[in-house]
Amino acid sequence: MKHVVFKDRVKLYIRAGNGGNGCVSFRREKFIPRGGPDGGDGGHGGSVILRCDANEDSLLPLYYQPHQKAKHAQHGMGSNCHGRNSANCMVKVASGTVITDAETDEFIGELLVPGDELVVAKGGRGGIGNVHFKSSTNQSPRQFTDGTKGEERVLWLELKLMADVGLVGYPNAGKSTLLSRLTHAHPKIAPYPFTTINPIIGTLEYENFSRLRIADIPGLIDGAHEGVGLGHQFLRHIERSKFILFVLDMAGTDERNPTEDFLHLKDELRLHMEELSCTPYLVVANKMDSPGAEEHLKEFEERTGEIIYSISAELGEGIEPVKEFLYKHFFETRRVVEESAE
Ligand SMILES: Nc1nc2c(ncn2[C@@H]2O[C@H](COP(=O)(O)OP(=O)(O)OP(=O)(O)O)[C@@H](O)[C@H]2O)c(=O)[nH]1
Ligand SMILES: [Mg+2]
Known part of the structure; x- marks a missing residue:
């Protein structure tokens, strides 16, 4: 493991x-x-x-x-x-x-x-x-x-974790499921909140042996920046991540609204530490196989104008483009900078 x-x-x-x-x-x-x-x-x-x-x-x-x-x-x-x-x-x-x-x-x-x-x-x-x-x-x-x-x-x-990528989302959004798809890690996955209690790191390995450390950080909840639900402890681990992958439950399980979730998550991070608003990120819409996900996605795109990658972590769909995005972000952009610096 x-x-x-x-x-x-x-x-x-x-x-x-x-x-x-x-x-x-x-x-x-x-x-x-x-x-x-x-x-x-x-x-x-x-x-x-x-x-x-x-x-x-x-x-x-x-x-x-x-x-x-x-x-x-x-x-x-x-x-x-x-x-x-x-x-x-x-x-x-x-x-x-x-x-x-x-x-x-x-x-x-x-x-x-x-x-x-x-x-x-x-x-x-x-x-x-x-x-x-x-x-x-x-x-x-x-x-x-x-x-x-x-x-x-x-x-x-x-x-404090020195992960390249931190998975951030509400409990039950599918962070652990996504981690198990991106890496060889086998975190516990269950249909109830707070399954993950300790952060877990997995390694995403590309064919050319480039590696990224990905941290599955336990679910945040509203008020985390004030310490609600062990909030400080979880947020502390996000501070060092070089990149944030927001994982949203597009199915809106338990009457949740994914667009509101995203806005709240960003607020929580900003309130915890202003610098976190500058960390680069990507939003993934998870559970796209579920009914209702398309409507939520539409609302999300209209309200936020964010680029979003649709996936189903459970079925393993849409994972490759996320991997490619991360590869480009970490390994290719850097090369361009190096080349232009020469
Ligand atoms: N339909 C569907 N269900 C999913 C998908 N991804 C995860 N799930 C389910 O959602 C539930 C929660 O998944 P986890 O991966 O444990 O969620 P988590 O974000 O790690 O949750 P915490 O550790 O509690 O914060 C599980 O029952 C998964 O099987 C998906 O793409 N589609
Ligand atoms: Mg989990």
Whole structure:
């Protein structure tokens, strides 16, 4: 199966390693009287570092392991021995992870490109041993400093989908059915609203191996921008989509009016985030095999003047033109721009 069910928000408790304490020690050796101070420094504590990893596509592993700690460093030792530094704790996250402080809500950063790293808790510094306090007036120093504590934090990690295309529509419009036609994903399909609870990503693969990531986003409802029906959580995933595919139920199941649906959906997106009104989109009229769909389509075209592609996701009709449209949008327009730039 090529679709991914994932956890998109997890709380992470992190603790960096403490620095080791400096050591107080004096050289004691046969035939070397008053050997002088030789207490070494403590090691540095490991930090907790988040690393963006191309093989991760969910925060699920962290949901099961929410405590991530780096080890404490070793204390300094006699004979001028430095305590061992402790290793950093590397935490792999998926690309598109946004990190905020759970206590202050402060934005800490985001990891988008595989290989990017972010230090989220700094390890403590090692303390210094008594050897450093030696001076002509202080020949047997007993001073040393303690290592500092490693930082401790609670974070929220949120995954914003990095999909190329987001399917947006009211519950039951046929988004999951369309996803299963466009990609190899097998989302659950059922004749009741809110079948899809978590966003699902499928990959549309063309014959020349070009690929597009398509996200089936759970159905939006009126008031989503105010948080109604988990609205914020769903809308968050649309923010990053480069393209929106509006899926309308042209059959008008449950007395719905698809034209009104479309206008409301656009409003919800705009109210959630102004920039979303600039995301390019295509409207597809689904369930064109059902009675009443033609009339609804006519009304839609008259009222909005939008270009619309008629499909029946269930019967698999009209899917190819949608694929071609997406191909042209993503791969051919770009080529034209590149050519003209030369
Ligand atoms: N007649 C007809 N029914 C369809 C078509 N596409 C989907 N359906 C039906 O509509 C119902 C809802 O389909 P889903 O794909 O689960 O809808 P969804 O938009 O993913 O719904 P949520 O996940 O609940 O938001 C199912 O019973 C489908 O069989 C179509 O082209 N024609
Ligand atoms: Mg669904």
